[in-house]
Amino acid sequence: MKLIRGLMAAAVGGLIMANPVQAQGARGAISGRVIDSTSQLPMQSVTVTIEGTQRGAITRVDGGFQLADLPAGTARLRVTRIGYTPQVRDVAVVPGQTANVRFTMQSVAANLGAVVVTGYGSQRREAVTGSVATINAEEANVGVIANPTALLAGRAAGVNVTLNSGEPGAGAQIRIRGGTSISASNDPLYVIDGVPLQNNESEARGFGIGGSPALGRNPLNAINPSDIATVTVLKDAAATAIYGSRGANGVVLIETKKGRGGSATMEYETFIAGSRAANSLEFLDGNQYRAFIQSQIAKGTLPASRLTSQGNANTDWEKETQRTGYSQNHNLAFAGGNQSTTFRASLNLLDQQGVVISNGFQRLQARLNGNHEALNGRLRIGLNLSSSRIDNDYLPFENTGGFEGGVFQNNAVFNPTRPVFVIDPVTKAQQYYEIGLGRQSVRNPVALARQTIDEGNTLRTLANITSSLQIFPSLIAQLNVGTDRSNGQRNVYLPKGGSVGSEFGGLAQQAQRSLSNQTLQSLLTWSPTVGNDAEFDIVGGYEYTDFDNTDFSAQTRSFTTDAFTFNNLGAGAQPQIPQSYQEQSRLVSFFTRANVGYKNRYFVTGVLRRDGSSRFGDANKWAVFPAISGSWLISDESFGKSLPFSQLKLRVGYGLQGNQAVGPYQSLASLAPDGGARYVFGNNVFTGIVPNQNPNPLLKWEQSAQSNIAFDYGIANGRFSGSLEYYNKKTTDLLLTVPISQTGSAFVATQLQNIGAVQNRGLEFSLDARMYERAGKGLNLTSGLVLSVERNKVLNLGPADFIETGGVSGQGQSGVNAQRIIPGQPIGTFYGFEFAGFNTAGAQEFNTYTVTRDAKGKETSRVLKGKSTSPNADDKVIIGNANPTFSLGLRSNATWKGFDASWLWRAEQGRDVFNNTALVYATKANVTQDKNFLASALSSPESLTEPSQYSSRYVENGSFVRLQNVTVGYSFNLPRTARPVRLYVSGDNLLLFTPYTGYDPEVFIDAGLASRGMDYLSYPRARTFTSGFRIQF
Known part of the structure; x- marks a missing residue:
């Protein structure tokens, strides 16, 4: 035994001593390059590993890689990159020499070959198991596109985009597979370059004149669409569960353009555009108004004095407050880099006038994206930084109204026989004609638009730093730090001599809003080699998000001069009580996702996320959101070869999602001043503080359970491809305010609780077709179709039989609601008299x-x-449904030699819209108050004294077919240079076919789901014509 142990020790020692000697004299290297088989361009970020070892490298910008200090013999290299077919090759390593190899990688065939951005990573299309839609921003960015939300309209199945109004920079409602929450937000989560954004209004609301001020501008206006490379929409639970409590309404991932290695390039693009209101409301002109009064005098319903009191003008007030709105846009971008460092910098200026006088939108934005590689490509550091300045000129118009109103209400009611201007008999100066000053039911709308100062501006900075380290070829660690900061200012001044400001002796108001969102992410991704037929990767991560919002506003009245406008609040003699507010919340998350694939045919994805939010009660601050999904490439099976599909894949998935989109402190008791709770202390009267919210320590997340089944298909070798999906989404634990029993002297008889449930089911179909391809003739035609059918149903409301929503606007309509939320019916059900x-x-x-x-x-x-x-x-009965039967988008692109053309049609059928404008202004009774009305009322048998009454009479068919955009361009190289130039012209909102009698069936007064489909004095939507060019250097 001793002899055996001695021989073994000698052998081991000999091997140990011999190894360094061999390393010094029997070592070689491998150097190589990887290129794309289609473009023949070098491929960066390709992973090259030696099977059976921990050795590996990642290709540089030039596609090159090097593996040094390799033992002599045969090394089996495995070359992989998402979206491309892996390659394996044996390479001989000769001592003292460097073997040169070249790999040509082919993308996975057909439409499954693209790389898809998913939560905290990316996958090749064929490995995706969830419901994901990707939009090419370059193709969608046509016409006047002010923000990323407009890129989605009509281009992704199950995604509905509705503007709040036609105002420049207006906010938009984005609904992915419908809305499910009654009181919490239904907006999706936006993630730009991996950092979640706040989607809150960055400027305070304005001053309402006789109603609620118009909805705010779009918070995403700070993002320049020309900087966007792709937009990816995650729709089902399998795709969004990785975002846990923020993914219930879907997720929109925005990837911005990055730089490339090689020589520096510069690109400049500009356009100018002109816009006019696409539609008008036909009110009586001056001649019609006088003729109507004369007819009523003949009937004895009006006294003869009413005719003699009329003016001699014939004023179209709607026309007087509208104009041709001109816009200009300038984009300048630089990109370049070398083998280790790349960058892209851009500068954007957008100036957009509204089609109504005295309002518009301006943006100045700068962006810098940079990436650097070190340690032979193992360490990567990235920077994404953008800063923007938004300036908004607001118009005083309202989303609700009664006795008083803004510009659009006065367009409707101001007497058309009155002039815009009159001459003052004493000073001989021209001045606005007014019936009176102060609190009036009618005002000169031109004066109201011109005299009111309502300005806003926002400074917003989006920044994130990313770093990744390849610890081993199969193990990568990442650390991302991001911030989203905005500071908004809103300034209002109503002149003391103006029609509104005279009531207050002049009114000045300043409001400030600061929003902050800080994010820290750490991730670890392991992608081991598990054989030629199998693939596996798992990511685990931690995320911390800090939200901090503050508001402050101050108002003063009674000024001696208008000279200061809003710049000297101290000059006002009647300061009002300032208002201030701050809210903070935190979100802590742990998550993991595993992807498993076998034979490039079977794929399974599992997700688990645990979120902790400070917004909920002590007993329910934490929740877990799991998901499981899988796919099967049927067409790769032996029996699949006989199917009439060149490609057929089945996807199934199920998961849980959460919604934490409620304000902080909703689970806590709160106090507030109450003017009705006054008390005397000494010789002074004080306002008391009383409870205004009951606590609920059990308050928790709304939770959605969603299942998804889909078929992805390709026909005729991918000439026709698309998907067919069915989903079933049930949301429980709705956040609703319900009555509760009270004892003693409690002030609040309600409490926010988790009660009720809603179900959304739907069918989505998409088709992409290469309609015509003739390379020799240079003619190509492609088309795409998306179709969505969604059904929403309220399952229960807890103790409530129904909830009334959608307050009706107009004199005499106080307490009237247009909609009811009823179990068994969809949210958006109109309810009233037939x-x-x-x-x-x-x-x-x-x-x-x-x-x-x-x-x-x-x-x-x-x-x-x-x-x-x-x-x-x-x-009262059900009289309408604001939800469409189906939504459709149809797009086409054609190229012929240097020419290109594209067009986009959008349609929604089976939806109803409550025309609140017609309810208030299609009544002849207005003339008894010296007010105008809609010309359509002339043909109505309605009597002069009949009051307005909400009923099915004003719930109209809001179905429409819209030609959203047509663009025609021509590309060529400048003579004697290789600089490409593209000239183009474009038209937006060119045609609209609809039975709806209002301005537009797609503009609503409320961003909430519970009051959708209501239209009252909306800002008219524009028809726009654009011309521009782009040049590259």
Whole structure:
């Protein structure tokens, strides 16, 4: 035994001593380059590993790599990159020499070959198991596009984009697979270059004149669409669960353009555009108004003095407040770098006038993206930095209104026989014509637009630093730090001599809003080599997000001069109580995702995320969101070869998502001053502080469980491709305010609780087709179609039978609601009286019913009884649905030699819109108050004294077909240079086919899901023509 142990020790020692000797004299190296088989360009970031070892490298910008100090013999190299077919090759290593090799990589065939950005990483298309839609920003960025949300319209199935108004920079409602929350936000999460953004308004709301001020501008206006490379929409739970409590409404991933190695390039693009209102509301002109009064005098319904009191003008107030809005845009971008460092810098200026006087939108933005590699490509550091200045000129118009109103309300009601200007008989100076100053139901809309100062500006900075270190060829560590900061200012001044400001002796208001979002992410990704047929990777991470928002506003009245406008609040004699607010919240997350693939045919993805949010009660601050999904490439099976598909893949998935989009402190008790709770202390009267919110330590997330099944298909070798998907999404634990029992002297009889459920089901279809390809003739035509069918249903509302929403605007409409949220019906259900025509006296009649109820008051039967001019509450029924039966987008692109053309059609069918504007202004009774009305009322048998009444009469068919954009361009190289130039012309909102009688069926007064489909005095949508060019150096 001793002899054996001695021989073994000698052998081992000999091997140990011999190894260094061999290393010194029997070592070689491998040097190589990787290129793309299609473009023949070098490929960066390709992983090259030696199988069976921990040795490896990542290709540089020039596609090159080097492996040194290799033992003699045969090394099996494995070359991989997402989106390309892996390659394996044996290379002989000769001592003292460097072997040169060249790899040509081919992308995975058909439309499965693209790289898809997913949460905290990317995958090749064929390995994706969730529901993901990718939009090419270069193709979608046509016409006047002010922000990223406009890139989505009509280009992704299941994604609905609706503008709040036609105002420049207006906010938009983005709904991915419909909305599910009644009181919390339904907006998706936006992630730019890996950093989640805040999607809150960066400027305070303005001063409402007789109603709520218009909805704010789009917070994403700070992002220049020309800097965007791709937009990826994550739709189902399998794709969004990695974002946990922020992914319930879908996720929009925005990747900006990056620099490339090689010689520096410069690109300049500019366009100019002109816009006019695409539609108008037909009100009576001066001649029609005088003729109507004369007819009523003949009938004896108006006194003769009403005619003699009219003016001699014929003023179209809508036309007087509108104009041709001109826009200009300038983009300048630089890009370049070397083998280790790349950069891209850009500068953007956008100036956009509104089609209504005295309002517009301007943006100045700078962006810098840079990447640096070190340690032979193992260490990578990236910087994404953008800073923007947004200037907004606001117009005083309202989303709700009553006695008083802004520009659009006065366009509707101001007497058309009155002039815009008059001459002062004493000073002989021209001045605006006004019926009176101060609190008035009618005001000169031109004066209101010109005299009111309402300005806003926002400074916003988005920045993140990314770093990754390849610890081993299969193990990468990442650290990302991001910030999103904005500071907004809103300044308002109503002149003391103006129609509104005179009521206050002049009014000045300043408001400031500061938003801050800090993010820290650390990730570890392991992608081991598990054989030729299998692939596996897993990512684990930690994320910390800090939210901090502050608001401050101050207002002063009664000025001696207008000279200071809003710049000297101390000059006002009547300072108001300042308002200030701060909210903070934190979100801590741990997450992991594993991807497994076998034979490039079977794929499974598992996700698990645990979130902790300070926004919820002590008992429910933490929640877990799991998801599981898989895919099967059926066309690669032996039996799949006989199917009529060149490509067929089945995807299934299920997961949980959360929604934490409620304000902080909702689970806590809160106090507030109450003017009704006053008390005397000494000789002074003080305002008391009383409870205004009950605590709920059990408050938790809204939670959605979503299942998804889909088929991705390709026909005729990928000439036709697309997907067909079905989803079922059930949201429970809705955040609703419900009545609770109170004892003693409690002030609040409600509490925010998790009660109720909503279900969304839908079908999505997409088709991409290469319609015509003739390389020899230079003619190519491609088309794309997206179709969405979504059904929403309220499952229960806890103790409530229904919730009334959608307040109706107009005089006499206080307390009237247009919609009800009812179990068994969709959110967005219009509920009211059924209009049944007019009686012989010109009064409105409505259907009435005999209703039977059980002992608990529940309705058991309803029978049509007849008609009445005075219906009661039992006569209200469902009269419409704001949700479309289906939505459609159709796009095409054509190229011929140097020419290119593209067009986009959008359509929604089966949706209803409540025309609140017609309710208020399509009544002849306005003339009794010396107000105008819509010309359509002339043909109505309605009597002069008939009041407005909300009913099905004003719930209109809002279906539409819209030619969204047409663009035609021509590309060529400048003579004697290789500098490419593209000239183009474009038209937006060129055609609209709709039975709706308002301005536009796609502009709504409320961004909330619970009041969708309501239109009241919306800012008109523009028709725009653009011409521009782009040149590269």
